[in-house]
Amino acid sequence: MNEHLVIIGGVAAGMSAAAKARRSRPDLEITVYEKSGYISYGACGFPYFIKDDISDIDELIARTPAQAAKQNITAHVDHEVLAIDPRQKTLQGVNLQTGREFINRWDKLVVATGASVSRPPLPGINLSGIFSLRTVEDALAIKNWITAEKPRRGVVVGAGYIGLEMAEALCAHGIDVTIVDMAGQVMSTLDPDMAELVQAELEAQHVHVCLQQKVLSFIGPEQVTEIVRRVTQAVERQAIGQTKPQVDRWRVHEVVTDQGVLPADIVIFGVGSRPAVTVAATAGIATGQTGAIAVDDQQRTNIPDVWAAGAVAETFHLILKKPSYIPLATTANKQGRVAGANAAGGADSFGGVVGTAVVKAFDLSIASTGLSEGYARAAGFDTASVTIDASSRAHYMPSSQPMRVKLVFERDSQLLLGAQIIGQDGVDQRINVIAAALHAGWTTRQLSEIDLGYAPPFAPVWDPVLVAANVANH
């Protein structure tokens, strides 16, 4: 009997692990269990599918189980793993289509269960028209709802990456969008002075931005009066949960926050996701301080022959020099590959991240890497920063656009700690130059010495990155 690698989770990390293991070891038996109905999908593309930039969801699905089978990878969709036994090297789960339970043995195990969206147990949360965005099913449901129900007013809960992308997607359908966030600014990964630019763009695009506002409940159209009465009673009784079953059958009509009522025919939860660790943790696989599975640089967990990768796992942060939880698709792919290589007998390693991220929100590109000024200060760094405005290309080129660059660095050593760049043009790859500088452990002086390409259609002769570094040097 061949050695058996089982992978729990068949999206970015899981399928990267499977593919890499297969390339390394043609003899290995490989089985993937995926809870949703699809494997190998590009969840980051969902907002663009919903927006109608992409018409066919199949474009976002890199591989079907049939295609995986051609690589001799057995991928079971709609299969949820419920328990792992690390001593017996078995697992058990349920086929969600048939309801039948299954048990299997494994020699090597990769946990790639990803993250689950936190959908708070608020009154009315199960009304129709309220969505999260994690799976292909979610994306299809949102697009169907938009097509069939033609919502006119939308509320997006959470002003982070997914919230901004979904606000853009909904606006593209002519929906009047409100973003609600508990924080005092949009994009809490940015410093407030940079986040202001994002908020201004949202408002310029006629998105209503409601900050420091907490969603309390959701109510349906015909029951408004009745529900308000019940909610009020429930709040008085301090037992909000009891009203929930009453409203499940109806469409969402309004979102109640601590500051008022927002009309909504569609609600999207774009809030942060949490590592789906329950099954692993129950089996004794250790989680770290972030709550995600603790792994070493080979993606090993505390249990022999068990690796973890992707949004269920921690990631070593090269600036903080400690494990962090930054669930992104790039990291999931890289970690999955390393886990797959090692589960197949290799000794690959994953160096860690500096926390680079980029998002498009309407006409704005918003990029960051390393630590924000606020985060760096909170982490104990003696932090300084410079912020400059520059043009994306030679100022005289008609295609040139304004751009703001903020560099965060250690005051005395001038060691780079992070950067944020916001603009309409040339933002995304410029942050990558600074990401490289962070990997290299450079000072602002070293960054200012880099030999960047120049031609008027691409950059000013002093690139914005160099201008910022030069100002920091003073």
Place this chain on the structure above:
Amino acid sequence: MNEHLVIIGGVAAGMSAAAKARRSRPDLEITVYEKSGYISYGACGFPYFIKDDISDIDELIARTPAQAAKQNITAHVDHEVLAIDPRQKTLQGVNLQTGREFINRWDKLVVATGASVSRPPLPGINLSGIFSLRTVEDALAIKNWITAEKPRRGVVVGAGYIGLEMAEALCAHGIDVTIVDMAGQVMSTLDPDMAELVQAELEAQHVHVCLQQKVLSFIGPEQVTEIVRRVTQAVERQAIGQTKPQVDRWRVHEVVTDQGVLPADIVIFGVGSRPAVTVAATAGIATGQTGAIAVDDQQRTNIPDVWAAGAVAETFHLILKKPSYIPLATTANKQGRVAGANAAGGADSFGGVVGTAVVKAFDLSIASTGLSEGYARAAGFDTASVTIDASSRAHYMPSSQPMRVKLVFERDSQLLLGAQIIGQDGVDQRINVIAAALHAGWTTRQLSEIDLGYAPPFAPVWDPVLVAANVANH
């Protein structure tokens, strides 16, 4: 009497030196002598002025002498310096407007005389309609010629950066363009396999590309028969130069090459430029092996109190680990700044270059950094390379474009030596990420570990740079 800094040359390096010296030392007397009629101009923008992307030449002129005067910098245009006396610390020159000679003293001297276009002494070279592109006067003359003479057929001599940009500019005016180059490929800074993509783009844009073809002479319209007879006679007599005075008065009509005759109503010399070292060299300022002025990392020449910067000077090449001659505007600005700081009493240094360059040719962006495979091999490196095709953004995004990335590295150590990237989208800043990797002295493995930003509108989840590095790692 205040200390007197004289700067010869008032374009990128010279005016950067002047501005930096002024900021460092408010008391310094600063005089700039510029041979052309303009200072502080962005020569890299000329093709876009000629193309009509920019309507007003003033947009390309950062500062006039009057504006320099407000910073207490005396800038004399149309003043050519003819001789430097380093012992007496004087110089002499001529006011080109009045013909009057001048003499001045200096305490500190910055030589920033730039480069001059090599315009070969071919028969007919002085026919009207034949241009180089170095000064504001050249750019205005070309634009005027296009406007007034409405040329229908153009020949661009040289298929390098300026040649490609000028081909695009002429095509934008409906001119039927032929590029002629002696080399066997366009863009000799690229490897042949990458240059092919550029040639294909030129041909797709209906530019005729004539390679391995040498320009022999230029002839005017009414004298075609007569001139051909004389040239033939001259060639037979091996004394081509003698025919030159005969054709000076007429417009160019044809370009004669060693392979035929190309009709042309306008000819642009886009060929390489040479360091304008004559005056400096005559004064004993040493040049290096490249023919440009030898400088240390503080831009000092061999003569005390004399600095050199910009296209007249060498540049330390961080991959070759020796002086090189790569005259680019970015380097000129950086070197000028260092020369100015140091001439004003500072101790700034310029670290050197890795040879990053980027050019737009029609819809194509063409970028390179470090050494090409051919150059690396010729320089004695045990060279390996990988070339990959990828998409500039997530493959399912409608805006995604194909892109080719070539990485050049040392075979055993896998130390990065250079890269070339060609595509329509997202090329320019990706080369800068690799430029950073070259500065950091990374291997392909280290490059593959970098945490790059990802979102579908900006990149695939495996960025083309990472894909190339991963392939190189195998």
